[in-house]
Amino acid sequence: MVMIVTIVFSCLGMTTVRAAEGGDDFKPDEMIMHHVVDAHSWHFWDGHYGTLYLPVIVYSSDRGLDVFSSSNFYDEDHNKVSYDGYVLNDHEHIHLEGSEAKIWDFSITKNVAMLFINAIVMLLIFFAVARGFKKNEGKAPSGIQSVFEPVIIYLRDEVIKPNIGHGYQKYLPYLLTLFFFILFGNLLGLLPGAANLTGNIAVTLTLAVFTFIITNVSGNKHYWNHIFNTPGVPLPLKIIIVPVEIIGIFTKPISLMIRLFVAITAGHIVILSLIGLVFIFQSYLVGVGSTLIVLFINLIELLVAAIQAYVFTMFSALYIGLATEEHHHDENDVDTGLA
Amino acid sequence: MDLLNPGTGLIFWQAVIFLFLFLLLAKFAWKPITESLRVREESIQNALDSAEKAKAEMEKLQADNKKLLDEARQERDEILKEAREIAAKMKDDAKEDASKQADKLIADAKLAINTEKQAALAEVKSEVAGLVLNVTEKLLRKKLSDEKEQKQLIEEYIKDVNLN
Numbered sequence: 175m176v177m178i179v180t181i182v183f184s185c186l187g188m189t190t191v192r193a194a195e196g197g198d199d200f201k202p203d204e205m206i207m208h209h210v211v212d213a214h215s216w217h218f219w220d221g222h223y224g225t226l227y228l229p230v231i232v233y234s235s236d237r238g239l240d241v242f243s244s245s246n247f248y249d250e251d252h253n254k255v256s257y258d259g260y261v262l263n264d265h266e267h268i269h270l271e272g273s274e275a276k277i278w279d280f281s282i283t284k285n286v287a288m289l290f291i292n293a294i295v296m297l298l299i300f301f302a303v304a305r306g307f308k309k310n311e312g313k314a315p316s317g318i319q320s321v322f323e324p325v326i327i328y329l330r331d332e333v334i335k336p337n338i339g340h341g342y343q344k345y346l347p348y349l350l351t352l353f354f355f356i357l358f359g360n361l362l363g364l365l366p367g368a369a370n371l372t373g374n375i376a377v378t379l380t381l382a383v384f385t386f387i388i389t390n391v392s393g394n395k396h397y398w399n400h401i402f403n404t405p406g407v408p409l410p411l412k413i414i415i416v417p418v419e420i421i422g423i424f425t426k427p428i429s430l431m432i433r434l435f436v437a438i439t440a441g442h443i444v445i446l447s448l449i450g451l452v453f454i455f456q457s458y459l460v461g462v463g464s465t466l467i468v469l470f471i472n473l474i475e476l477l478v479a480a481i482q483a484y485v486f487t488m489f490s491a492l493y494i495g496l497a498t499e500e501h502h503h504d505e506n507d508v509d510t511g512l513a
Numbered sequence: 514m515d516l517l518n519p520g521t522g523l524i525f526w527q528a529v530i531f532l533f534l535f536l537l538l539a540k541f542a543w544k545p546i547t548e549s550l551r552v553r554e555e556s557i558q559n560a561l562d563s564a565e566k567a568k569a570e571m572e573k574l575q576a577d578n579k580k581l582l583d584e585a586r587q588e589r590d591e592i593l594k595e596a597r598e599i600a601a602k603m604k605d606d607a608k609e610d611a612s613k614q615a616d617k618l619i620a621d622a623k624l625a626i627n628t629e630k631q632a633a634l635a636e637v638k639s640e641v642a643g644l645v646l647n648v649t650e651k652l653l654r655k656k657l658s659d660e661k662e663q664k665q666l667i668e669e670y671i672k673d674v675n676l677n
Contacts, residue, residue, distance in 0.1 A: 207516065210516060211515065211516055212520060212523060231522075265515060278521060278522070279520065279521065279522045280521075280522045280525055280526070281522055282526075283520075283522065283523065285523055286522070286523060286526040286530075289526055289527060289530045290530065293530050293533070293534045296534060296538065297534070297537060297538070300538055300541075300542035300543075300546075301541060301542060303542065303546060304541060304542045304545045304546055307545055307546050307549035307550075308545060308549070311549065311552075312553070312556065323546075323550075326546060326547075326550070327550065330547070330550075343547070346543065346547060347535065347538065347539035347543040347544070348535060348539075350538070350543055351531075351534060351535045351538050351539070351543070355531065355534065374519075374523060375516070375517060375518075375519045376519035376520050376521075376523035376524045376527060377523065377527050379519045379524060380524050380527040380528050380531065381527075381531070384528075384531065439516070
């Protein structure tokens with residue numbers, strides 16, 4: 175199945191590359207960026223029906239709320255035109271003609287559509303899993319339930335429980351949602367024509383912010399004490415340590431955000447670059463070699479998809495665990511209980 | 514759209530969709546799933562515990578049985594030992610009785626023999642006395658007739674007596 179996916183992906187990559195080629199010269203950087211970043215339309219293949227035009231939802235203080243199809247930005251020959259005063263620039267940003275007014279763009283872009291797909295897939299799968307649990311009460315698991323049950327148990331027992339410790343149940347729903355959202359996003363992103371959802375910095379930023387909020391809201395006395403009054407450190411050193419600790423609060427989610435974004439986007443760029451080689455050299459030899467390497471990279475991407483989901487969840491659990499830990503191993507602290 | 518510049522629209526949608534997804538999954542998926550897992554784990558743990566308990570009980574029963582068996586065996590050994598002792602004693606007693614009886618019989622026999630012997634001796638004595646009387650009588654008679662013959666006769670009789 176992996177091979178089929180890879181081959182289809184490669185084929186689709188080639189067709190879309192031809193699209194990006196447009197006329198005479200092929201610009202690999204444009205082609206790659208076109209695939210990696212968000213857009214207002216979803217391009218599958220060339221031709222009249224190959225593109226899905228997504229709805230545009232914009233708000234500005236001047237014009238209020240406007241909703242229209244992104245197809246309005248293109249004429250019959252697929253040239254960009256302005257619509258009702260709105261202009262779509264080459265970076266897929268919408269602005270008002272002859273105005274510097276700030277436009278809030280809440281459009282259902284390619285990635286938002288992908289978000290909906292991801293959410294629907296997750297709901298379908300996990301409702302089915304939950305049904306399985308209800309159906310097989312007191313019996314051995316079956317069907318899709320037995321696929322996800324070990325993963326859920328693994329996450330609970332090997333990732334979440336050891337990192338958070340006591341009271342981990344409270345964070346279990348969030349961390350499970352997080353893991354499967356990233357995993358499914360990563361895997362769906364590998365499908366031919368799919369949007370690069372988890373490789374988008376807005377998505378990883380939002381996820382990191384959720385972890386940041388949960389970590390700091392559930393942070394206990396020890397956690398804040400450790401930051402603002404690091405025990406066992408003399409006062410002069412505290413002047414240095416405390417700012418470092420405060421920066422540390424923010425570097426944790428930032429590292430989460432960047433790690434996932436870079437890992438997924440880099441993988442897509444590598445695959446697209448290798449496909450791009452075929453169109454640059456226009457040789458059968460490079461075509462065959464490139465395809466083989468792309469197949470190999472795709473397999474690695476499957477691995478990366480799971481690893482990144484695991485790492486994001488593991489670090490989120492670790493940060494929450496650090497914030498909710500009851501006992502700190504400080505010299506000043508007399509530990510009476512079990513640490 | 515830019516690679517490194519997060520779009521506000523996508524952040525908004527991501528936050529909204531993720532929150533909805535989280536709420537829906539938490540209520541309709543994670544809660545029943547983790548609950549079922551907990552119930553199942555508990556039932557497995559209970560089953561294991563009761564198996565362990567049954568095993569311990571079984572072992573106790575076995576130990577009891579063994580103890581009972583050992584006791585029975587010991588008792589049997591004791592009974593056997595006693596029986597053997599009794600048998601031995603009985604045998605000894607019987608032997609003793611028999612030897613006593615035999616001794617008594619022998620003693621009785623000896624006594625009877627002695628009595629018989631005495632009686633026989635007495636009879637012999639009276640017989641001899643009778644004979645002596647007879648011989649004496651005949652001697653006396655012969656002496657009266659011939660001394661030589663008398664002597665011869667006496668010798669003859671004595672010879673007879675000796676034969677007896």
